[in-house]
Amino acid sequence: MSDTQGPSGPEPEPGPPSSAGPAGLSGDMDYRQGAVDLLGVLAYGALTAFERLAEDARMAPSLADKVYVATMAAHQIEHFARVRDRLAELNADVMVAMEPFHAPFDxxxxxxxxxxxxxxxxKAYVGDGFAADFYREVAAFxxxxxRALVHEVLADEGHGExxxxxxxxxxxxxPAKAGRLALWGRRLVGEALTQxxxxxxxxxxxxxxxxxxxDRPGMDLAAISRMFSRLxxxxxxxxxxLGLQA
Structure with missing residues (x-):
């Protein structure tokens, strides 16, 4: 998913204190793999966001809109490069890290x-925004x-406005557009949950x-329920x- 989303809302519940080593992660292999998976999600999300935004630019009603969306697409390549570099610091290959997420994203x-x-x-504001909130929740751990990189690449750079x-x-x-777009927003969040x-x-x-x-605490069922309530x-x-009913 992309970083084109609206306000992030309440902060995620804080994760446990990190026991990070020089590479930024503890020796827990499951913990490391989870972080690599999170970065893999973001990398593939940025790549697909670039493709989508470039396609969206073709539907833009004005030249100014086309330039704006094309610029947002270019930012996604920058985000991809930053995530790729962080994965390299963790001795992980970006192509390998992205591979498990091809099917669900596509x-x-x-x-x-x-x-x-x-x-x-x-789709960029509502669908990607919902996914970005979920990734921020995971990044708390x-x-x-x-964590800082996740928040940076998911930051709203003005696209929400x-x-x-x-x-x-x-x-x-x-005004007739409101009903159709409200239904579309509900469909987007439903598909995002499924994904x-x-x-x-x-x-x-x-x-x-x-x-x-x-040996590393996480969320209990009550905390997970609160997380989904925040989403x-x-x-x-x-x-x-947007002026629409959820």
Whole structure:
């Protein structure tokens, strides 16, 4: 997923104190693999975001919009390079780290292909925003260097305001768009949840960052429930900012 999302909302619950070594991770191999998986998700997300934003630029209604979205696409390559370099510091290859996430990401994008400019804007703001919030939650349990990078590449660089302005203006001109886009937003978050569950089911090391291990605490069921409440709350705020019902 990309970094084109709205406000991040409440901060994730803090993870356990890090016992990071010189490379930024402890000697726990499951812990290290979980961090590598998280970075692999971000790397493939940035790569696919570049492709999507470049395609979205072709649907832009004005030359200024086209330039703006194309610039956002270029930023994704910068993010990919930073994540790739961090993986190299951890002696991990970016191509290998990305490979487990090809299928779930590609399925998500196949099921949520936008039909027009406004659906593409919502996908970047709502769908990617939901995923980014989830990755921030996971990042609370990795080493400080990796956590800082995750937050940096997921930071809203102004794209959220651009999307809100575009969508609200469109609804003001044609109120009938609101119902269709609200349904689209609900579909996006539903597909994002399905994708997150699929990734979690297939990547035990990534899931263990949240749930913990014998010697490294994580979230209990109550904390996980609060996490999902925060994700839904953030989604509702994004939809409200767009002038849409969640």
């Amino acid at each position: 399925a998500f994008h196949e099921y949520t292909a936008p039909k027009d400019w406004y659906e593409s804007l919502l 990795v080493d400080p260097d990796t 651009f999307v809100v302005e575009q969508v609200r203006s469109a609804i003001a001109e044609d 997150a569950q699929r990734v979690a089911a297939n990547r035990d090391a990534l899931t263990s960052l949240l749930t913990g291990t014998v 839904i709350e953030n989604h509702t705020k994004r939809m409200a900012k």
